[in-house]
Amino acid sequence: MGQWSQRLAELGIELPAVVPPLASYVPAVQTGNLVYTAGQLPMRDGELIAHGKVADGAEGVVKPPKAAEAARQCALNALAAVDSLVGIDSIVRVVKVVGFVASAQGFSGQPGVINGASDVIGEIFGDAGKHARSAVGVNELPLGAPVEVELIVEVG
Secondary structure (H helix, E strand, O other): OOHHHHHHHHHOOOOOOOOOOOOOOOOEEEEOOEEEEOOEOOEEOOEEOOOOOEOOOOOOOEOHHHHHHHHHHHHHHHHHHHHHHHOHHHEEEEEEEEEEEEEOOOOOOHHHHHHHHHHHHHHHHHHHHOOEEEEEEEOOOHHHOOEEEEEEEEEO
16 A cells, blocks of 8 residues: 555545546546646536535525635545546655635635645645635536646656
């Protein structure tokens, strides 16, 4: 068992099955020593774990803590895509996380939501999980998802 497989087992984290693409793309692509994932939605067992826009107030369909949980699921789905392509234990480091948050009018807490993805990556990879990141508010995401996350990882 490799370093990252062992760490996942220690944390009690099981990578999910790769989410099938919703359109004309593949879950992950390798070029040189980098793997880029497609944007991953918060799918678990074939279903979105949350729907709608993120907001702090009463008008919000998805509150920030639930959205952060969804971002965590997105990151695990992205790692599953990497695993299916090159194996999780080939990861040298996580280079970048890009997160999109379907935001209700006036919501500006995107960084806190995408921390759900960044935090699980840190738990798994430690220093090798320290990454650059973007957390972007958007109007709508596919299937009405509240968040979408993509990863760039270095492999060796």
